Amino acid sequence: MIKKGSLIEVENMDFYNDKKIVKVFLRGINLEDCEQGEQTEIITSTGHVVRGIVSERKCFYNNPRALGKNVKEILFIRHF
Template identity: 70%
Template sequence: MIKRGSLIEVENTKYYDDGQIIKVFSRGACLRDCEMGEQAEIITFTGHVVKGIVSPNKCFYNRHYNLGKNVKEVLSIKVH
């Protein structure tokens, strides 16, 4: 189980009439407890709420050995 507030990545897939498929991956903090592969809402670091499927390919939550990919302290730095 992924706990509320954990950093996760969600995937949204858009299908167009001409056969084109676009996948959008968004990262942020999940707003409720969820599982891999289910629909979840996240809040991004810019404050947007995004719905999508929790991406099983690129999970960055609660892993100390992925520090080069997502570190909460670095992601919260704001440029004035």
């Protein structure tokens, strides 16, 4: 289970020119408890709230050593 407040990556699929499918991966702070592969909402470092499927590609929430110095600092940013 991924807890609220964890840094995660979500995946969105967008259609481009009605033919091409573009996958977009976004990272942000999780706004609700979820599992891998479920749909959830995140808030990005720019303050946008995005809904997407939790990516199984990169698991930031399971490995704190995978978080670099810059990523840890992003966690302390608060949006008003």
